[in-house]
Amino acid sequence: MRIGLFVTCLTDTLYPGTGRAVVTVLERLGHQVDFPAAQSCCGQMHFNTGYRREATPMARGFTAAFGGYEAIVTPSASCASMVREYYPALAAEAQDPGLARAVAQIAPRTYELSVFLADVLGVTDVGAYFPHRVTYHPSCHSLRMLRVGDAPFRLLRGVRGLDLVDLPEAESCCGFGGTFSVKNADVSAAICADKVAAVRQTGAEVLCAADNSCLMHIGGALTRQRSGVATMHLAEILACTEDTPSPA
C-alpha cells in the first residue's frame, strides 16, 4: 500500500523520533511510505483558537499535499480528528466546492496510526519488543472524537516483554487543550497535576500515548518533578525490537 505520512508540525519540529518510528514500523510491515514534503500544518491550533479564517488555507495546503494516496497515516489522534471531523465544516463555511471535493476524498483516508495498524491493516503484532513497565494515557481526541477504542491497547498487548499497567482515571483529560494550556495556565496545571499523580502511582517506567501534544504536557511536568518516568509515543515503542531496543 502506498502510504502518505502526515507527520504533523509538532512531531516534525519537536519529536522527529516519532516520525522516524512510524516509518520504521510501516516499512517493517512491508509498506511503501512517502513523506510529501509539501505538507506543513493541518491548522487545528488556529481552528480551535477561533482563527478559522487562517485555518482554511492550511486545509487547502493539506489536501494539495495528500491527494492521491491510498492512505494517509499520522501519529496524532488530535490532528487526524481535525482532518476527519472538522475539515468538511471548514470547506462548507469557506464555500469552496473544490476544497469540499478534495476533503470528501481525503478525510476518510486519513488514519491515526493505531487505527490504521489494528483496524485497517488488521495487525496487532508488529514484531515489537520492549521489556518495560508501561502505562497508557488515552488522549481525549482519540477517545471521544476519533473513537479509536482499544486499538492502542491491542497493539501494546502485542509487544513482547511489555508490562502494561492500568492508569487510574485514565479517561480524564490531561489539561493540555492546545492554547488552553497558556490561556488558562493555572487550571491546565491543576488538571495536569492530577494526571501526573495518577501516572506516578502506577510505578510505570514509561507513559505512552498516541498524541505528542498530551505527552509534551504531561512529560513536561514529569521531568520538572524529576519523576524518572519517561514519555514515549506509541510509535516509538512499536518501533523497538530485540535488535534495536531503543527508538531510532
Place this chain on the structure above:
Amino acid sequence: MSGPHPGMPTYLGMPPFPVAAATAVADSQLRRNLAHATHTIREKRAGAVAELADWQALRASAKAIKDHTLANLDTYLLRLEDNVTKAGGHVHWAQDAAEANAIVTRLVRGTGADQVVKVKSMVTQEIGLNEALAAEGISAVETDLAELIVQLGHDRPSHILVPAIHRNRAEIREIFRREMPDAPAGLTDDPAALAAAARAHLRQAFLSAQVGISGANFAIADTGSLVVVESEGNGRMCVTLPRTLISVVGIEKILPSWRDLEVFLALLPRSSTAERMNPYTSTWTGVTPGDGPEDFHLVLLDNGRTSALADQTGRQALRCIRCSACLNVCPVYERTGGHAYGSPYPGPIGAIISPLLRGVTSPIDASLPFASTLCGACYDVCPVAINIPEALVHLRSKVVDTKRDKHFSPERTVFNVSGHVLRSPRLLGAAQRAGSLAGRVVARSGRIRRLPPPLNAWTETRDAPAPPPESFRAWWARTRKPGR
C-alpha cells in the same frame, strides 16, 4: 443589545474566566470538595444510565423533539399561551430581565404581599429576580435547601443542581447560626440536624405565603401544563399552598405534548441526580377551583434566547434541560467550581449558554468559550446531545471575528504570522532550523525550564521540549529520496 449583558443584571462586571479561575484553583479545600462531589455523582450517573439499554435512542429522541420544537417555536408558544389562558391562567411576555422583573413585581404588589416563597429556579437567578423584588421591598424566600444556604450566605450558586456544592457542612452550620434567627441552640453540623433546622425555618414561610414563584422544567403546549421536577418537596409546597402562583419560564422550555414528556422524565433524573426517578414531579394546568392557587401567571421570557436561536451552530444549546451532567464530568469545572463562570450557568454548558444569551463583548463572555480543554466528556454525557466542543470552537471564532477590525491584538499577530509559517513548508523548515540553534543555547539536557512571556505560563510548572538538532523533514531530505 447594548452595553455588557443587561440580561443578567446581578452578574455585571465579572472578571474574565482565567482571573477568577486562578483564585479558585489556589483554594485546595475547594478543589478537594469539588473533586469528591463531582467524582461521586459522575460514577452514580454512569451506573444509572447503564441500566437503560435504549439510552442512546432516548437521547436521539430528546434531541429530535427539542430540535423540532425550536424550529417551530412560534407555533408552539402561541399554542401554549392559548391553552394556559383557556385553563384560567394569564400569560405575560417578557423580552428581557427588566421586563420580566417588572411584570413579577407588579403581580406581587397586586396581591398586597411583601414576601414570596420560591421553588429552585435557574431562570429567576438569570434575571436577578430576588434582587429586583428586594429593591421594591418584597422579600423572596428560597425554599430549596441548597438555594437557602446560598441565599442566607449572601452568596451565589456555583452548580446548576447543587448550588451550594462549594460549601461544606461546617460552613453551612455557621451560616445557619449567623443568619437563621430560629436556628436551634446547639446546632451541630450533622446533615440531618441541618436539614431539620431548615425544615422548621421554612415551614413558617410555606404556611404564611400568599405568593409562590417558580420556574418550570417543561411547559406542555398541547395542554398548557407546567412541570417542575425536584427532590425535596419544597417545590410541591410552593406550587400548591399559596393563593397566587407566578411561573417564569424561558421560551425554550416548551414541549409539544404530554407524550414527549416521557422521554425527558427518563433522561433528566438519571443525568442529574443519578436517580431512576426523582421524588417529586409536580404538574399543573391553569387553575382548579378549590384546589391549589386561585390565580396563575406564566411569564414567558426571551432574554437573549431568540438571538441564540438565530445562531445556527449555537442554537443546539437551547436543547439544554439543566441536568448538570456536563459540569460533573468537566476537568475544568472540577478544578475551578462555578463562580468563575460569571453566570448562574457554570461549567461547559455555561461556557456556551452565557455568551449565546449575552453576546461576546464583555470580558467574561469573551473568555468563556476558551474555558475548556475541548476534551469532549461533556458531549458524551449530554442527554440531549449538545455538541458542546463544536459550539465552543464556533463561539471562539465569533470572539476572534468580533475583535478583528477593532484594535491591534498581539495574539492575532502571532496567529497571523504563525499561520503563514505553518502553511509554508519552506518557512516551517527555516523556523525549525532557527529553533534548533536557539534550543542548543537555552536547553539543558533536552529540556527548557524557562520561556519568555506569554509562554512562561507553560514553564511555570512544566518543562518545554528543546527543539532537536534535526527536524523530521530535514532527516527525510537527508536520508531519503525526495518525495513529491
